[in-house]
Amino acid sequence: MSKTPLGRRQFFKTSALGALGAGLAGRTAAAAQDVPGDSPRIKEYRTLGRTGFKVSDISCGFIMDEGVIRAAYDSGMNYFDTAEEYPGHHRVLGRAVKHMDRKKVFITTKLDASNPEPKEAFLKRARKALEELQLEYVDCLMMHCPEKAETLKCEGFHAAMTELKAEGRLRHVGVSQHGTFWFRDPEETMDKILLAAAEDGRFDVFLMAYNFLKRDNAERVLEACRAKKIGVALMKTTPVAIYYTLKSRIEALEKDKKEVNPLYADGIKRYREKFEAAQDFIRAHGLKNPEEIRDAAVRFVLGNPDAHTACLQTQTYEALNAVVRLSGTKLSLADSSRLEAYREGCAELYCRHACGLCEPSCPHGVPVNTIMRYNQYFTAQRREKEAMSLYAAIPGVKADLCASCPGHCERACPYNVPVQGMLLAANDMLSMP
Numbered sequence: 001m002s003k004t005p006l007g008r009r010q011f012f013k014t015s016a017l018g019a020l021g022a023g024l025a026g027r028t029a030a031a032a033q034d035v036p037g038d039s040p041r042i043k044e045y046r047t048l049g050r051t052g053f054k055v056s057d058i059s060c061g062f063i064m065d066e067g068v069i070r071a072a073y074d075s076g077m078n079y080f081d082t083a084e085e086y087p088g089h090h091r092v093l094g095r096a097v098k099h100m101d102r103k104k105v106f107i108t109t110k111l112d113a114s115n116p117e118p119k120e121a122f123l124k125r126a127r128k129a130l131e132e133l134q135l136e137y138v139d140c141l142m143m144h145c146p147e148k149a150e151t152l153k154c155e156g157f158h159a160a161m162t163e164l165k166a167e168g169r170l171r172h173v174g175v176s177q178h179g180t181f182w183f184r185d186p187e188e189t190m191d192k193i194l195l196a197a198a199e200d201g202r203f204d205v206f207l208m209a210y211n212f213l214k215r216d217n218a219e220r221v222l223e224a225c226r227a228k229k230i231g232v233a234l235m236k237t238t239p240v241a242i243y244y245t246l247k248s249r250i251e252a253l254e255k256d257k258k259e260v261n262p263l264y265a266d267g268i269k270r271y272r273e274k275f276e277a278a279q280d281f282i283r284a285h286g287l288k289n290p291e292e293i294r295d296a297a298v299r300f301v302l303g304n305p306d307a308h309t310a311c312l313q314t315q316t317y318e319a320l321n322a323v324v325r326l327s328g329t330k331l332s333l334a335d336s337s338r339l340e341a342y343r344e345g346c347a348e349l350y351c352r353h354a355c356g357l358c359e360p361s362c363p364h365g366v367p368v369n370t371i372m373r374y375n376q377y378f379t380a381q382r383r384e385k386e387a388m389s390l391y392a393a394i395p396g397v398k399a400d401l402c403a404s405c406p407g408h409c410e411r412a413c414p415y416n417v418p419v420q421g422m423l424l425a426a427n428d429m430l431s432m433p
């Protein structure tokens, strides 16, 4: 990979025939032609469950650069994800969609339904989203990460969706889930909520967390999706990114000469020891290239035929090129070995998405999993401002309390994640002035 980020023009040089990309939407892998010169092109499309829409196997998540979104379309990507909670993103995506063939792209946005508002309130918010997107209709409107299965039944939400469909402004209803505030109710897991959504029957598309380090709960949901013909888009597919962004954090902490509470120091020490052990392991197994592991991680999730698209966040042309090249590729034996080695040596550095098993052990009710997710937004997804404001908005206690705690959560974690140190480091970063 080049060290200099690709500009839009350079991207087009390497993705010749870019303007023809949309024409590939709807074609099968066999029909799609590779472009000479190793140009990055989408090569595989999968039917998104009962929507019948053929979506690119690699798709476009929260990307703030309009040029990168347009380049994604030109590469053949045709599934674009947004949400009312992504600051400014509706307008950015809307401007990009103006340059696309609307019929050949699947646009999905999301509304929070945690407050059981009446139909009119949901209609108002949905119409605002459509206006910001400058669209006549969206292909899918999702309930955004409901925190409990009961929320799926929100009458106001469904009444608004029915009305929007009747007006021709909405095609499908969906739901997204990547884990809840576990401490509020440890019974409300991602799989419980999504299995209830599958049974409910009104949700045609799921956007859910799934990766090679967090399989069990997601695979139960994927089986149900197959049975009900629900379309599946995936997020949080590459947990390896977290590991590689920890290095700079460790270095920053080492530069910090201030006196620290011994418990804080212990937490960081345990964290650093695991980090160092993982580095040794990486060296011993030749896993120095994070891109190889990331690529294997994406191939792993797409190896599951019940998954239809991996929704990735590529903020630069260079990163976009790298993931487009994964389209249509299969998990190799070498990939499997890399993932197995990574799982063996580094899995303890990953706080699993949609987990929260340790949270009931915290006497203060710190939302461990949520904080670690915001931490990932900051470190791996370059969504610094959003991550910091989300952290500031957490109701109740935050990870500053972890500095004076014996670390009950860490002992309760079945995956041996040194999470106290990670929480302290996350608190430092997410509360920076």
Ligand code: SF4
Pocket (backbone or CB within 6 Å): 350, 351, 352, 355, 356, 357, 358, 359, 368, 369, 409, 412, 413, 414, 415, 416, 417, 419
């Ligand atoms: S620290 Fe462990 S138990 Fe707690 S949320 Fe993370 S992975 Fe789950």
Ligand code: SF4
Pocket (backbone or CB within 6 Å): 361, 362, 363, 364, 365, 366, 368, 399, 401, 402, 403, 405, 406, 407, 408, 409, 410, 420, 423
């Ligand atoms: S370190 Fe202590 S205060 Fe912090 S989340 Fe864990 S149990 Fe709660």
